[in-house]
Amino acid sequence: MQLIECPWCGPREEVEFHYGGQAHVPYPDNPAELTDEEWAHYVFFRDNTKGRFAERWNHTVGCRRWFNAVRDTTTYRFERVSRLDDPKPVTS
Protein backbone atom coordinates (compact mmCIF):
# COMPACT_ATOMS: atom_id res chain seq x y z
CA MET A 1 0.00 0.00 0.00
CA GLN A 2 1.14 3.49 -0.83
CA LEU A 3 2.41 5.57 2.09
CA ILE A 4 1.32 9.18 2.29
CA GLU A 5 3.35 11.65 4.31
CA CYS A 6 1.10 13.59 6.65
CA PRO A 7 2.85 16.90 7.46
CA TRP A 8 2.03 16.37 11.13
CA CYS A 9 2.03 12.58 11.65
CA GLY A 10 4.59 11.39 9.10
CA PRO A 11 4.20 8.52 6.64
CA ARG A 12 0.96 6.56 7.06
CA GLU A 13 -0.94 4.08 4.93
CA GLU A 14 -3.16 5.43 2.17
CA VAL A 15 -6.36 3.99 3.74
CA GLU A 16 -6.00 6.47 6.62
CA PHE A 17 -6.62 9.40 4.28
CA HIS A 18 -9.57 11.03 2.57
CA TYR A 19 -9.22 12.75 -0.78
CA GLY A 20 -10.28 16.37 -1.13
CA GLY A 21 -9.76 17.18 -4.81
CA GLN A 22 -8.13 20.26 -6.28
CA ALA A 23 -6.36 22.54 -3.81
CA HIS A 24 -6.17 26.32 -3.74
CA VAL A 25 -9.74 27.03 -4.87
CA PRO A 26 -10.57 30.19 -2.92
CA TYR A 27 -14.07 31.07 -1.78
CA PRO A 28 -15.23 34.02 -3.92
CA ASP A 29 -14.32 37.44 -2.55
CA ASN A 30 -17.65 38.92 -3.57
CA PRO A 31 -20.19 36.09 -3.45
CA ALA A 32 -23.22 38.37 -3.70
CA GLU A 33 -22.03 39.74 -7.04
CA LEU A 34 -21.34 36.43 -8.75
CA THR A 35 -23.27 35.49 -11.89
CA ASP A 36 -24.85 32.03 -12.18
CA GLU A 37 -22.01 31.03 -14.46
CA GLU A 38 -19.37 32.14 -11.98
CA TRP A 39 -21.14 30.22 -9.21
CA ALA A 40 -21.30 27.13 -11.40
CA HIS A 41 -17.56 27.33 -11.92
CA TYR A 42 -16.91 27.72 -8.22
CA VAL A 43 -19.24 24.87 -7.22
CA PHE A 44 -18.85 22.28 -9.97
CA PHE A 45 -15.79 22.94 -12.12
CA ARG A 46 -12.37 21.72 -11.04
CA ASP A 47 -9.14 21.17 -12.90
CA ASN A 48 -8.64 17.58 -14.00
CA THR A 49 -4.92 17.72 -14.64
CA LYS A 50 -3.08 14.82 -16.21
CA GLY A 51 0.31 15.07 -14.55
CA ARG A 52 1.41 17.17 -11.56
CA PHE A 53 -1.68 18.18 -9.60
CA ALA A 54 -2.00 20.27 -6.45
CA GLU A 55 -4.71 18.69 -4.30
CA ARG A 56 -6.09 18.44 -0.77
CA TRP A 57 -6.00 15.45 1.55
CA ASN A 58 -7.36 14.87 5.03
CA HIS A 59 -5.72 12.52 7.51
CA THR A 60 -9.13 11.19 8.50
CA VAL A 61 -8.19 8.46 10.95
CA GLY A 62 -5.11 10.25 12.30
CA CYS A 63 -4.84 13.91 13.22
CA ARG A 64 -7.96 14.72 11.13
CA ARG A 65 -6.23 17.75 9.66
CA TRP A 66 -6.27 18.90 6.04
CA PHE A 67 -3.07 19.38 4.08
CA ASN A 68 -2.02 19.99 0.49
CA ALA A 69 -0.02 17.72 -1.76
CA VAL A 70 1.45 17.72 -5.22
CA ARG A 71 0.89 14.34 -6.80
CA ASP A 72 1.37 13.05 -10.32
CA THR A 73 -2.00 11.77 -11.55
CA THR A 74 -0.38 9.43 -14.07
CA THR A 75 2.00 7.66 -11.68
CA TYR A 76 0.10 8.47 -8.44
CA ARG A 77 3.48 9.35 -6.87
CA PHE A 78 3.44 12.09 -4.22
CA GLU A 79 6.01 14.73 -4.93
CA ARG A 80 5.56 16.87 -1.84
CA VAL A 81 3.12 17.63 0.93
CA SER A 82 2.59 20.97 2.60
CA ARG A 83 0.58 22.56 5.36
CA LEU A 84 -2.38 24.75 4.51
CA ASP A 85 -0.49 27.90 5.52
CA ASP A 86 2.37 27.15 3.11
CA PRO A 87 2.31 29.07 -0.20
CA LYS A 88 0.78 27.48 -3.30
CA PRO A 89 3.38 25.40 -5.16
CA VAL A 90 4.12 25.91 -8.84
CA THR A 91 2.86 22.83 -10.70
CA SER A 92 3.29 23.73 -14.33
Place this chain on the structure above:
Amino acid sequence: MRLDPSHTIRTPRTPGVDLPEHPDFLWRNPEPQRSYDVVIVGGGGHGLATAHYLAKNHGITNVAVLEKGWLAGGNMARNTTLIRSNYLWDESAAIYEHSLKLWEGLEEDLGYPILFSQRGVLNLAHTLQDVRDSVRRVEANKLNGVDAEWVEPDEVRKICPIVNTSTDIRYPVLGATYQPRAGIAKHDYVAWGFARRADEAGIDLIQDCEVTGFTTEGNRVTGVRTSRGDIAAGQVALCAAGHTTVLTDMLGFRVPVQSHPLQALVSELLEPVHPTIVMSNAVHVYVSQAHKGELVMGAGVDSYNGYGQRGAFHIIERQMAAAVELFPVFARAHLLRSWGGIVDVSPDASPIVGRTPYDNLFLNCGWGTGGFKATPGIGWCLADTIANNELHPTVAPFSLDRFVTGALVDEHGAAAVAH
Protein backbone atom coordinates in the same frame (compact mmCIF):
# COMPACT_ATOMS: atom_id res chain seq x y z
CA MET B 1 -15.16 -53.97 -18.52
CA ARG B 2 -17.79 -52.67 -20.90
CA LEU B 3 -19.86 -49.67 -20.09
CA ASP B 4 -23.55 -49.73 -20.49
CA PRO B 5 -24.13 -47.90 -23.81
CA SER B 6 -26.67 -45.65 -22.11
CA HIS B 7 -23.95 -44.47 -19.78
CA THR B 8 -22.42 -41.34 -21.12
CA ILE B 9 -19.03 -40.27 -19.98
CA ARG B 10 -19.12 -36.66 -18.96
CA THR B 11 -16.26 -34.78 -20.54
CA PRO B 12 -15.23 -31.46 -19.11
CA ARG B 13 -16.58 -28.48 -21.02
CA THR B 14 -13.81 -26.64 -22.84
CA PRO B 15 -14.24 -22.99 -21.87
CA GLY B 16 -15.00 -20.78 -24.82
CA VAL B 17 -15.50 -23.66 -27.26
CA ASP B 18 -19.04 -22.48 -27.99
CA LEU B 19 -17.97 -18.91 -28.71
CA PRO B 20 -18.08 -17.89 -32.36
CA GLU B 21 -14.88 -17.84 -34.43
CA HIS B 22 -13.46 -14.47 -35.36
CA PRO B 23 -13.89 -13.41 -38.97
CA ASP B 24 -10.76 -13.29 -41.15
CA PHE B 25 -11.16 -9.58 -41.77
CA LEU B 26 -12.51 -6.84 -39.53
CA TRP B 27 -11.44 -3.43 -40.83
CA ARG B 28 -8.92 -1.63 -43.03
CA ASN B 29 -6.07 0.28 -41.49
CA PRO B 30 -6.13 3.40 -43.66
CA GLU B 31 -3.77 6.36 -43.84
CA PRO B 32 -5.52 9.50 -42.63
CA GLN B 33 -6.78 11.80 -45.38
CA ARG B 34 -6.19 15.53 -45.05
CA SER B 35 -9.84 16.40 -44.52
CA TYR B 36 -13.14 14.86 -43.38
CA ASP B 37 -16.72 16.08 -42.99
CA VAL B 38 -16.80 14.65 -39.47
CA VAL B 39 -13.90 13.79 -37.16
CA ILE B 40 -14.66 11.70 -34.08
CA VAL B 41 -11.95 11.80 -31.42
CA GLY B 42 -11.84 8.50 -29.60
CA GLY B 43 -12.14 5.02 -31.11
CA GLY B 44 -13.90 3.36 -28.20
CA GLY B 45 -17.46 2.11 -28.07
CA HIS B 46 -19.12 5.53 -28.22
CA GLY B 47 -16.95 6.79 -31.08
CA LEU B 48 -17.43 3.64 -33.14
CA ALA B 49 -21.18 3.53 -32.48
CA THR B 50 -21.48 7.18 -33.50
CA ALA B 51 -19.62 6.41 -36.72
CA HIS B 52 -21.86 3.44 -37.44
CA TYR B 53 -25.09 5.38 -36.99
CA LEU B 54 -23.76 8.37 -38.97
CA ALA B 55 -23.40 5.99 -41.92
CA LYS B 56 -26.46 3.86 -41.32
CA ASN B 57 -29.06 6.46 -40.32
CA HIS B 58 -27.77 9.53 -42.12
CA GLY B 59 -25.62 8.34 -45.03
CA ILE B 60 -22.66 10.36 -43.74
CA THR B 61 -19.50 8.40 -44.49
CA ASN B 62 -16.77 10.98 -45.03
CA VAL B 63 -15.86 10.40 -41.41
CA ALA B 64 -12.69 9.59 -39.49
CA VAL B 65 -12.52 8.01 -36.05
CA LEU B 66 -9.18 8.91 -34.47
CA GLU B 67 -7.80 6.62 -31.78
CA LYS B 68 -4.57 7.32 -29.94
CA GLY B 69 -4.01 3.66 -29.08
CA TRP B 70 -5.72 0.67 -30.62
CA LEU B 71 -9.44 0.46 -31.34
CA ALA B 72 -11.58 -0.12 -28.27
CA GLY B 73 -8.54 -0.57 -26.03
CA GLY B 74 -9.56 1.85 -23.30
CA ASN B 75 -12.68 1.52 -21.18
CA MET B 76 -14.35 -0.54 -23.90
CA ALA B 77 -11.86 -3.30 -23.11
CA ARG B 78 -12.04 -2.78 -19.35
CA ASN B 79 -15.70 -2.55 -18.38
CA THR B 80 -17.87 -5.18 -16.73
CA THR B 81 -20.34 -5.27 -19.67
CA LEU B 82 -23.50 -4.68 -17.64
CA ILE B 83 -26.47 -3.39 -19.61
CA ARG B 84 -29.61 -2.07 -17.90
CA SER B 85 -31.91 0.93 -17.97
CA ASN B 86 -33.37 1.09 -14.45
CA TYR B 87 -32.36 4.69 -13.72
CA LEU B 88 -34.48 7.02 -11.61
CA TRP B 89 -35.14 10.17 -13.58
CA ASP B 90 -37.13 10.52 -16.81
CA GLU B 91 -34.14 11.96 -18.68
CA SER B 92 -31.91 9.01 -17.79
CA ALA B 93 -34.58 6.37 -18.35
CA ALA B 94 -35.10 7.81 -21.83
CA ILE B 95 -31.49 7.53 -22.96
CA TYR B 96 -30.71 4.22 -21.26
CA GLU B 97 -33.97 2.59 -22.34
CA HIS B 98 -33.42 3.84 -25.90
CA SER B 99 -30.05 2.16 -25.69
CA LEU B 100 -31.42 -1.07 -24.25
CA LYS B 101 -33.95 -1.34 -27.08
CA LEU B 102 -31.11 -0.93 -29.57
CA TRP B 103 -29.12 -3.64 -27.76
CA GLU B 104 -32.07 -5.97 -28.28
CA GLY B 105 -31.69 -5.69 -32.06
CA LEU B 106 -27.99 -4.97 -32.26
CA GLU B 107 -26.74 -8.40 -33.28
CA GLU B 108 -28.96 -8.29 -36.36
CA ASP B 109 -28.06 -4.68 -37.11
CA LEU B 110 -24.32 -5.34 -36.93
CA GLY B 111 -24.43 -8.81 -38.49
CA TYR B 112 -22.02 -9.85 -35.82
CA PRO B 113 -22.46 -12.05 -32.74
CA ILE B 114 -22.31 -9.86 -29.63
CA LEU B 115 -23.55 -12.53 -27.20
CA PHE B 116 -26.14 -10.23 -25.66
CA SER B 117 -27.64 -12.27 -22.85
CA GLN B 118 -30.65 -10.80 -21.06
CA ARG B 119 -30.26 -12.54 -17.74
CA GLY B 120 -31.65 -9.79 -15.53
CA VAL B 121 -30.13 -7.59 -12.85
CA LEU B 122 -30.79 -7.52 -9.12
CA ASN B 123 -29.90 -4.28 -7.32
CA LEU B 124 -29.80 -5.27 -3.66
CA ALA B 125 -31.21 -3.20 -0.83
CA HIS B 126 -29.47 -3.58 2.54
CA THR B 127 -31.03 -0.88 4.70
CA LEU B 128 -34.49 0.54 5.21
CA GLN B 129 -33.45 3.63 3.28
CA ASP B 130 -32.19 1.41 0.43
CA VAL B 131 -35.60 -0.28 0.41
CA ARG B 132 -37.47 3.02 0.20
CA ASP B 133 -35.20 4.35 -2.53
CA SER B 134 -35.43 1.10 -4.47
CA VAL B 135 -39.22 0.90 -4.34
CA ARG B 136 -39.40 4.51 -5.45
CA ARG B 137 -37.08 3.75 -8.36
CA VAL B 138 -39.14 0.73 -9.38
CA GLU B 139 -42.27 2.88 -9.53
CA ALA B 140 -40.43 5.56 -11.50
CA ASN B 141 -39.15 2.90 -13.90
CA LYS B 142 -42.65 1.55 -14.49
CA LEU B 143 -43.95 5.03 -15.29
CA ASN B 144 -41.19 5.30 -17.88
CA GLY B 145 -41.97 1.94 -19.48
CA VAL B 146 -38.86 0.31 -18.05
CA ASP B 147 -39.42 -3.26 -16.83
CA ALA B 148 -38.79 -3.28 -13.10
CA GLU B 149 -40.12 -4.96 -10.03
CA TRP B 150 -39.44 -5.05 -6.32
CA VAL B 151 -38.56 -8.53 -5.08
CA GLU B 152 -38.49 -9.77 -1.49
CA PRO B 153 -35.56 -11.78 -0.11
CA ASP B 154 -37.19 -15.17 -0.81
CA GLU B 155 -37.63 -14.16 -4.44
CA VAL B 156 -34.03 -12.95 -4.56
CA ARG B 157 -33.08 -16.46 -3.46
CA LYS B 158 -35.14 -17.99 -6.26
CA ILE B 159 -33.65 -15.74 -8.93
CA CYS B 160 -30.09 -16.14 -7.67
CA PRO B 161 -29.71 -19.05 -5.23
CA ILE B 162 -26.08 -18.30 -4.39
CA VAL B 163 -26.77 -14.91 -2.79
CA ASN B 164 -26.46 -15.06 0.99
CA THR B 165 -29.88 -13.98 2.23
CA SER B 166 -29.37 -14.89 5.87
CA THR B 167 -30.26 -12.15 8.31
CA ASP B 168 -27.12 -12.26 10.44
CA ILE B 169 -24.65 -10.71 8.00
CA ARG B 170 -23.26 -7.21 8.14
CA TYR B 171 -25.37 -6.04 5.20
CA PRO B 172 -28.44 -8.30 5.14
CA VAL B 173 -30.41 -8.50 1.89
CA LEU B 174 -33.77 -6.82 2.56
CA GLY B 175 -34.90 -7.21 -1.03
CA ALA B 176 -33.91 -6.00 -4.46
CA THR B 177 -35.04 -4.27 -7.58
CA TYR B 178 -35.15 -6.63 -10.55
CA GLN B 179 -34.95 -5.72 -14.20
CA PRO B 180 -35.39 -8.92 -16.25
CA ARG B 181 -34.36 -7.32 -19.57
CA ALA B 182 -30.95 -6.29 -18.26
CA GLY B 183 -27.99 -8.32 -19.41
CA ILE B 184 -24.40 -8.62 -20.49
CA ALA B 185 -22.69 -8.67 -23.87
CA LYS B 186 -19.22 -9.51 -25.06
CA HIS B 187 -17.62 -6.07 -25.10
CA ASP B 188 -14.88 -6.75 -27.64
CA TYR B 189 -17.34 -8.25 -30.09
CA VAL B 190 -19.57 -5.20 -29.69
CA ALA B 191 -16.69 -2.89 -30.57
CA TRP B 192 -15.58 -5.06 -33.47
CA GLY B 193 -19.13 -5.31 -34.78
CA PHE B 194 -19.52 -1.52 -34.82
CA ALA B 195 -16.02 -1.05 -36.26
CA ARG B 196 -16.58 -3.55 -39.05
CA ARG B 197 -19.86 -1.95 -40.07
CA ALA B 198 -18.39 1.56 -40.00
CA ASP B 199 -15.42 0.39 -42.04
CA GLU B 200 -17.65 -1.32 -44.61
CA ALA B 201 -19.51 1.96 -45.02
CA GLY B 202 -16.23 3.65 -45.96
CA ILE B 203 -15.48 5.36 -42.64
CA ASP B 204 -11.75 5.58 -41.81
CA LEU B 205 -10.81 4.09 -38.45
CA ILE B 206 -7.37 5.49 -37.73
CA GLN B 207 -5.41 3.96 -34.88
CA ASP B 208 -2.16 5.21 -33.37
CA CYS B 209 -3.36 8.70 -34.04
CA GLU B 210 -3.25 10.94 -31.00
CA VAL B 211 -4.88 14.35 -31.10
CA THR B 212 -2.27 16.86 -29.95
CA GLY B 213 -4.16 20.09 -30.61
CA PHE B 214 -6.90 21.85 -32.52
CA THR B 215 -7.01 24.60 -35.11
CA THR B 216 -9.79 27.09 -34.57
CA GLU B 217 -11.22 30.15 -36.29
CA GLY B 218 -13.47 32.27 -34.10
CA ASN B 219 -16.21 30.00 -32.79
CA ARG B 220 -15.36 27.11 -35.08
CA VAL B 221 -12.92 24.26 -34.90
CA THR B 222 -11.35 23.92 -38.34
CA GLY B 223 -9.31 20.81 -37.73
CA VAL B 224 -7.31 18.63 -35.40
CA ARG B 225 -3.57 18.31 -35.03
CA THR B 226 -2.51 14.72 -34.61
CA SER B 227 0.56 12.57 -34.25
CA ARG B 228 -0.10 11.61 -37.88
CA GLY B 229 -0.47 15.12 -39.25
CA ASP B 230 -3.11 17.82 -39.40
CA ILE B 231 -6.64 16.84 -40.40
CA ALA B 232 -9.28 19.39 -41.39
CA ALA B 233 -12.79 18.77 -40.08
CA GLY B 234 -16.28 20.05 -40.86
CA GLN B 235 -17.57 18.88 -37.50
CA VAL B 236 -15.83 17.36 -34.51
CA ALA B 237 -17.18 15.07 -31.78
CA LEU B 238 -15.25 14.28 -28.62
CA CYS B 239 -15.75 10.70 -27.38
CA ALA B 240 -12.66 10.46 -25.22
CA ALA B 241 -14.10 9.44 -21.82
CA GLY B 242 -11.41 9.86 -19.13
CA HIS B 243 -9.22 11.98 -21.41
CA THR B 244 -11.92 14.49 -22.32
CA THR B 245 -10.48 17.34 -20.28
CA VAL B 246 -7.04 16.79 -21.81
CA LEU B 247 -8.72 17.75 -25.10
CA THR B 248 -10.95 20.53 -23.77
CA ASP B 249 -7.95 22.08 -21.98
CA MET B 250 -6.36 22.43 -25.46
CA LEU B 251 -9.55 24.16 -26.62
CA GLY B 252 -9.65 26.48 -23.63
CA PHE B 253 -12.97 25.60 -22.05
CA ARG B 254 -13.75 23.68 -18.89
CA VAL B 255 -15.87 20.58 -18.36
CA PRO B 256 -16.86 19.53 -14.83
CA VAL B 257 -15.57 15.96 -14.89
CA GLN B 258 -12.91 14.34 -12.77
CA SER B 259 -11.01 11.31 -14.05
CA HIS B 260 -10.77 8.43 -11.60
CA PRO B 261 -9.39 4.91 -11.77
CA LEU B 262 -12.12 2.26 -11.75
CA GLN B 263 -11.06 -1.31 -11.15
CA ALA B 264 -12.53 -4.66 -12.03
CA LEU B 265 -11.34 -8.23 -11.94
CA VAL B 266 -12.14 -11.75 -13.05
CA SER B 267 -11.90 -15.09 -11.31
CA GLU B 268 -10.64 -18.28 -12.85
CA LEU B 269 -13.12 -20.13 -15.09
CA LEU B 270 -15.94 -21.80 -13.20
CA GLU B 271 -18.89 -23.96 -14.14
CA PRO B 272 -22.09 -21.91 -14.44
CA VAL B 273 -23.06 -20.90 -10.90
CA HIS B 274 -24.39 -17.38 -11.27
CA PRO B 275 -27.52 -17.03 -13.41
CA THR B 276 -28.05 -13.29 -13.30
CA ILE B 277 -26.30 -10.00 -12.44
CA VAL B 278 -26.14 -8.82 -8.84
CA MET B 279 -25.23 -5.28 -7.85
CA SER B 280 -24.93 -3.81 -4.40
CA ASN B 281 -24.52 -0.11 -3.71
CA ALA B 282 -23.82 -0.49 -0.04
CA VAL B 283 -21.00 -2.98 -0.24
CA HIS B 284 -19.55 -1.80 -3.57
CA VAL B 285 -19.51 -4.86 -5.71
CA TYR B 286 -21.30 -6.00 -8.84
CA VAL B 287 -20.99 -9.49 -10.19
CA SER B 288 -21.93 -11.48 -13.26
CA GLN B 289 -20.55 -14.63 -14.82
CA ALA B 290 -19.14 -14.23 -18.31
CA HIS B 291 -19.94 -16.62 -21.14
CA LYS B 292 -16.66 -18.47 -20.75
CA GLY B 293 -17.22 -18.96 -17.02
CA GLU B 294 -15.18 -16.33 -15.23
CA LEU B 295 -16.86 -14.27 -12.54
CA VAL B 296 -16.61 -10.61 -13.53
CA MET B 297 -16.61 -8.22 -10.58
CA GLY B 298 -16.40 -4.47 -10.50
CA ALA B 299 -15.40 -2.15 -7.66
CA GLY B 300 -16.17 1.42 -6.73
CA VAL B 301 -13.91 4.16 -8.08
CA ASP B 302 -10.60 4.93 -6.43
CA SER B 303 -11.07 8.15 -4.50
CA TYR B 304 -8.29 10.20 -6.08
CA ASN B 305 -7.97 11.60 -9.58
CA GLY B 306 -5.88 9.32 -11.72
CA TYR B 307 -4.98 8.60 -15.33
CA GLY B 308 -2.83 5.54 -14.65
CA GLN B 309 -5.29 2.80 -15.70
CA ARG B 310 -4.62 1.08 -12.42
CA GLY B 311 -5.86 1.55 -8.89
CA ALA B 312 -5.00 0.79 -5.30
CA PHE B 313 -5.07 -2.75 -3.98
CA HIS B 314 -7.08 -1.97 -0.84
CA ILE B 315 -10.05 -1.18 -3.10
CA ILE B 316 -9.86 -4.70 -4.52
CA GLU B 317 -9.48 -6.13 -1.03
CA ARG B 318 -12.65 -4.40 0.21
CA GLN B 319 -14.53 -5.39 -2.91
CA MET B 320 -13.57 -9.05 -2.42
CA ALA B 321 -14.60 -8.94 1.22
CA ALA B 322 -18.01 -7.69 0.12
CA ALA B 323 -18.28 -10.29 -2.64
CA VAL B 324 -17.43 -13.17 -0.32
CA GLU B 325 -19.95 -12.04 2.26
CA LEU B 326 -22.69 -11.81 -0.34
CA PHE B 327 -21.60 -14.98 -2.14
CA PRO B 328 -19.98 -17.38 0.34
CA VAL B 329 -19.59 -19.86 -2.52
CA PHE B 330 -16.92 -17.60 -4.06
CA ALA B 331 -14.61 -17.87 -1.07
CA ARG B 332 -12.26 -20.35 -2.73
CA ALA B 333 -12.37 -18.97 -6.26
CA HIS B 334 -9.00 -17.72 -7.42
CA LEU B 335 -8.59 -14.26 -8.77
CA LEU B 336 -7.20 -14.45 -12.29
CA ARG B 337 -6.43 -10.82 -13.07
CA SER B 338 -7.49 -7.31 -12.19
CA TRP B 339 -7.23 -4.09 -14.17
CA GLY B 340 -8.29 -0.47 -14.15
CA GLY B 341 -9.82 1.99 -16.55
CA ILE B 342 -10.15 5.76 -16.34
CA VAL B 343 -13.69 7.01 -15.89
CA ASP B 344 -14.83 10.62 -16.22
CA VAL B 345 -17.13 11.28 -13.30
CA SER B 346 -19.52 14.23 -13.44
CA PRO B 347 -20.98 16.06 -10.41
CA ASP B 348 -24.47 14.53 -10.81
CA ALA B 349 -23.41 11.07 -12.08
CA SER B 350 -25.05 11.83 -15.43
CA PRO B 351 -23.38 12.26 -18.80
CA ILE B 352 -22.51 15.59 -20.40
CA VAL B 353 -23.51 15.62 -24.04
CA GLY B 354 -24.12 18.34 -26.57
CA ARG B 355 -22.93 21.79 -27.47
CA THR B 356 -19.71 23.52 -26.53
CA PRO B 357 -18.45 27.08 -26.94
CA TYR B 358 -17.46 26.02 -30.49
CA ASP B 359 -20.38 25.85 -32.95
CA ASN B 360 -19.25 22.67 -34.73
CA LEU B 361 -17.75 20.80 -31.77
CA PHE B 362 -19.90 18.32 -29.86
CA LEU B 363 -19.15 16.89 -26.47
CA ASN B 364 -19.86 13.39 -25.21
CA CYS B 365 -18.40 12.61 -21.80
CA GLY B 366 -19.18 12.26 -18.12
CA TRP B 367 -20.61 8.73 -18.46
CA GLY B 368 -18.48 7.83 -15.47
CA THR B 369 -18.86 4.24 -14.42
CA GLY B 370 -21.76 3.41 -16.75
CA GLY B 371 -20.88 4.24 -20.34
CA PHE B 372 -20.84 0.75 -21.84
CA LYS B 373 -24.58 0.18 -21.54
CA ALA B 374 -25.20 3.45 -23.35
CA THR B 375 -23.01 2.60 -26.34
CA PRO B 376 -25.66 2.11 -29.05
CA GLY B 377 -28.01 4.71 -27.54
CA ILE B 378 -25.51 7.55 -27.42
CA GLY B 379 -24.06 6.57 -30.79
CA TRP B 380 -27.53 6.91 -32.27
CA CYS B 381 -28.30 10.25 -30.60
CA LEU B 382 -24.89 11.81 -31.16
CA ALA B 383 -24.95 10.83 -34.85
CA ASP B 384 -28.38 12.42 -35.14
CA THR B 385 -27.13 15.56 -33.38
CA ILE B 386 -24.13 15.85 -35.71
CA ALA B 387 -26.16 15.12 -38.86
CA ASN B 388 -28.87 17.69 -38.12
CA ASN B 389 -26.68 20.14 -36.21
CA GLU B 390 -29.42 20.14 -33.60
CA LEU B 391 -29.53 18.34 -30.27
CA HIS B 392 -31.40 15.05 -30.34
CA PRO B 393 -34.21 15.49 -27.77
CA THR B 394 -32.98 12.50 -25.75
CA VAL B 395 -29.59 14.09 -25.08
CA ALA B 396 -30.81 17.68 -24.72
CA PRO B 397 -31.21 17.46 -20.90
CA PHE B 398 -27.55 16.47 -20.54
CA SER B 399 -26.10 19.74 -21.79
CA LEU B 400 -23.03 21.37 -20.30
CA ASP B 401 -25.06 24.42 -19.28
CA ARG B 402 -27.16 22.45 -16.79
CA PHE B 403 -24.46 23.21 -14.24
CA VAL B 404 -25.26 26.90 -14.70
CA THR B 405 -29.05 26.59 -14.85
CA GLY B 406 -29.14 24.09 -11.99
CA ALA B 407 -31.17 21.51 -13.92
CA LEU B 408 -29.06 18.60 -12.71
CA VAL B 409 -29.98 14.96 -13.33
CA ASP B 410 -28.88 13.40 -10.06
CA GLU B 411 -28.35 9.69 -10.62
CA HIS B 412 -26.00 8.88 -7.74
CA GLY B 413 -28.51 6.32 -6.50
CA ALA B 414 -29.10 4.47 -9.74
CA ALA B 415 -25.53 4.76 -10.99
CA ALA B 416 -24.92 2.09 -8.37
CA VAL B 417 -21.16 2.48 -8.22
CA ALA B 418 -19.62 4.41 -5.37
CA HIS B 419 -18.31 7.75 -6.61
